[in-house]
Amino acid sequence: MTSGDSDSVSEPTDGLDPLIADLLDGKHRALARTITKIENRSPGYRDLVSQLHAHTGDADVIGITGSPGAGKSTLVDKLAATYREAGLTVGVIAIDPASPFTGGAVLGDRIRMASNVGDMDVFFRSMSARGTLGGLSTATTDAVKALDAFGKDKVIVETVGAGQNEVDIVRTADTVVVLVPPGSGDDVQMLKAGILEIADLFVVNKADLEGSDRTVSELREMLQLRDGDVEAGGHHGFAETTVDVDSERAGESGDAAVDPPDADPWDPPIVETVADRGEGIDDLIAAMDDHRTHLVESGQLESKARTRYAEEIRTLLREDTRELLAAEIDARGGLDEHVDAVLRRETDPYAVAEAILEPLADCVTDRRERD
Amino acid sequence: MDRCVGFSALAPAASAKITANVKRETSQLGGMSAEQGQRQIRCLVAKVGLDGHDRGAHVIARALRDAGFEVIYSGLHRSPDEVVQAAVQEDVDVLGISILSGAHNTLVPKIMDGLAEYDASDDTLVLVGGIIPDDDTDRLREAGVAEIFGPGASMDEMIDYIRENAPERR
Numbered sequence: 001m002t003s004g005d006s007d008s009v010s011e012p013t014d015g016l017d018p019l020i021a022d023l024l025d026g027k028h029r030a031l032a033r034t035i036t037k038i039e040n041r042s043p044g045y046r047d048l049v050s051q052l053h054a055h056t057g058d059a060d061v062i063g064i065t066g067s068p069g070a071g072k073s074t075l076v077d078k079l080a081a082t083y084r085e086a087g088l089t090v091g092v093i094a095i096d097p098a099s100p101f102t103g104g105a106v107l108g109d110r111i112r113m114a115s116n117v118g119d120m121d122v123f124f125r126s127m128s129a130r131g132t133l134g135g136l137s138t139a140t141t142d143a144v145k146a147l148d149a150f151g152k153d154k155v156i157v158e159t160v161g162a163g164q165n166e167v168d169i170v171r172t173a174d175t176v177v178v179l180v181p182p183g184s185g186d187d188v189q190m191l192k193a194g195i196l197e198i199a200d201l202f203v204v205n206k207a208d209l210e211g212s213d214r215t216v217s218e219l220r221e222m223l224q225l226r227d228g229d230v231e232a233g234g235h236h237g238f239a240e241t242t243v244d245v246d247s248e249r250a251g252e253s254g255d256a257a258v259d260p261p262d263a264d265p266w267d268p269p270i271v272e273t274v275a276d277r278g279e280g281i282d283d284l285i286a287a288m289d290d291h292r293t294h295l296v297e298s299g300q301l302e303s304k305a306r307t308r309y310a311e312e313i314r315t316l317l318r319e320d321t322r323e324l325l326a327a328e329i330d331a332r333g334g335l336d337e338h339v340d341a342v343l344r345r346e347t348d349p350y351a352v353a354e355a356i357l358e359p360l361a362d363c364v365t366d367r368r369e370r371d
Numbered sequence: 372m373d374r375c376v377g378f379s380a381l382a383p384a385a386s387a388k389i390t391a392n393v394k395r396e397t398s399q400l401g402g403m404s405a406e407q408g409q410r411q412i413r414c415l416v417a418k419v420g421l422d423g424h425d426r427g428a429h430v431i432a433r434a435l436r437d438a439g440f441e442v443i444y445s446g447l448h449r450s451p452d453e454v455v456q457a458a459v460q461e462d463v464d465v466l467g468i469s470i471l472s473g474a475h476n477t478l479v480p481k482i483m484d485g486l487a488e489y490d491a492s493d494d495t496l497v498l499v500g501g502i503i504p505d506d507d508t509d510r511l512r513e514a515g516v517a518e519i520f521g522p523g524a525s526m527d528e529m530i531d532y533i534r535e536n537a538p539e540r541r
Contacts, residue, residue, distance in 0.1 A: 029489050032462035040411060103411070104436035110457060111446035117453045123460055128441045130411065 017044075020051045023150055028120060031150050035125055038142040049142045055149035059091070060292060061172060064158045065198075066179025071205040072158050073112035075179065075275040075284075080122045081115035082281050083154050089121045091147030093140060095159040098128040105129075109158065123147060129159075137168040138315055144172055172308065174301065175291045177201045177284075180219060182212035196222060199268050200291050203284060207272035219270055266294050329356065412537050414465040417445040417454045419482065422472035427500065431467065431526075438530045440465075451478055455485030458495060464537045470501040476510060483515045494538040500524070 019037075022030030034052075037045045062079075066072050073094065080090040094109035107126035116122040125143065140157060147155045157173055178199035204216050269287050273280030295301040329335060338352045416432045418425055425447055435442045443461050445454060458466050466486075468479060479499060486492040492515055499511055500520045508519050517536060520529055 028459055029462075029491055032460055036413075036462045098441070099436065099439075102437055102439040104439045105441045106432055106436045107441060107443045110443055110461075118450070118456060120456060124457075125460055126441075126443050128411075 017048055017051055020048055020149075023052075023146065024055060026151070028123065031123065031146060032125070034146045035143045038146065039127060039130075039139055041139075045142075049145060052142075052145045052149040056145045057148065059144075059148040059152050059155045061144055061148075061155045061157065061174050062288065063171075063173030063176040064156060064179065065160070065176070066203075066205075067181065068160055070179040070181045071273075071275045072160075072179055073109040075203065075205060075273065075281075076109075076156055076158050077113045077115050078275055078278050078281045079156065079285070080113070080154075082285060084116065084119060084122060088153040089151065090116075090123070091144075091150070091152035091155045092122065092124045093127055093143055093147070093155070093157045094124065095127045095129055095140065095157070097160065098130050103130065123150070123152065137172065138312075138319075141172045141312060171198075171311075174295060174304065175200050175288050177203055177288070179203045179205050180215055181206055182209045182215045200266065201268055201284070201287055202270045203280075204270060204272050205275050207280065208274050208277075212272065216270055216272065223268060223270075266291065266298075325356075325360075328360065332356070411441055412439075412465065412533065413441045413443070413461060413463045414467060414533070415443045415445060415454070415458050415461060415463040416467045416469065417449060417457070418447050418469050419445075419449050419451060419454055419478050420470065420472055420474045421448065422470060422474070422501075423447055424471045425469075427471070428469040431469070431500065431529075434526045434530065435467075435533075440533070451481035451485055454482050455489070455491075458486060459489045459491050463495065465496045465498065465533055467498045467500060470499065470503075473502065475499060475501070475503055476507060479511055479516060480514045486515075496533065496536055496538055498529075498533075 016024075019030050019034055023034055034048055036042075037048060064072050064076060076092055076094070080092060083090050092113075094107070096105055096107045096109060098105040105128035107128060110124060110126055113122070113124055116124070127139070127143065144155050144157065176198050178201070180202060182204060202219055204212055204219070206212065207216075269290075271280060271284045271287050273284055275281070292301075295304070335352075338347070338356075341347045342349055342352065414435050416428050416435070418428050428444065432442045432444045443457065443463065445457055449457075454466070454468070457463075466482075468475075468482065470478065483492060483497065486495055486497075497516050498518050498520060499516050503511065503519050503521055511519060518532060
């Protein structure tokens, strides 16, 4: 904790930062400010998140992703309204892209939150994908923790699903919903880019538009293809004629890539909605509840949380090690000399990296042996 | 209104693509903190009341974006409560209210009161844009509005004003 932040991180009275105390006390301003600190990575934000952790674990985290214009924000609005009617509190984090040139962003998801205006129990926060230090996924995970600790029953993370970064964000969720608008291309589009793998649920939104039936059937077909691969055998009619090819291929991939088959595998359902008219929202909520029940009963909720925390620790360690290395390089006078030597062909990048890392590695080995 | 001199939590080498303003402030202060942080100015551009003219708000939202700020646009026809809710939840540094309907004397004080209710009035820079008669400006300033940008105000002028006056956050 360093200069510039002395007000909010002044001596904690009962071991708890005053900001966190206010947050746990239910003050919206404190929650908003905590998320700002998390986003800005302000000095001391790590302490804040550490203090939050003990109070988390009660919220259902839902990830919603889909291409721009698929209707994510409208759907989130209707979901939040439905949850509110059931007496649940809702937190929403909506992530929009930032300009890679200026860092600026227009965060427009708030406009769609028409059903929940004036209701402070829906806490809606826009974030831009600043794509900076440590990645967006860390900031999102931490912001979810803040909403969770604040006492929100449901936390919804909404983002444009394109690219690795955003798939990572969605992984912070227990249940991942992928929105597919009708007429979003042929079945080859659906083979692309991880969409099928991350979804626990599919929503074909704007189901009143022409072409939505086709989109639903194409999705269904894709899912069946995937199932066929995993289940390693042709029990679906046509497969019998190509048994040899199929079982060979399935056997290979089954051995190499597929974990021991789940006792109770989850088949992602496809839900049709018309978000702006609120149609299908109840079906969607029922399907999400089913998924939640499935996670609890199969023990996956816990194993998912374990994986997530392990990944979080690794990410933090990567960040810390990078900083440690940067400090070490600075302390040793920077990289310039090494680069000159590499340019003169006296040494090579691999040798330089090894030489810089060697003392650190030695330290670590020493310590480990001593302990 | 809390006038700031500079930002406290800055990355030593704020990556060039992120906000020239941060870099400028860094060099002015010549300071950096041990833990790395990045300051990003967040603005809410709000249309309040029955006024349906949003071209100006769109132009401003875009200009602020291009200046490297994060801009949240409220959409049309917001009530003062909604604007307050958005400003508090989004924790914006700057709240820009666009009014061309002449209802500013009613709506702006309501927003200011709402901000005060959430302890947000001290560290939110409130700007008003639109058609504001000269006679009304003093009243708005008394209510806590920091600056008023009428027709003919240049975009650069406004962006510079925000960079210089965006409140230092606790």
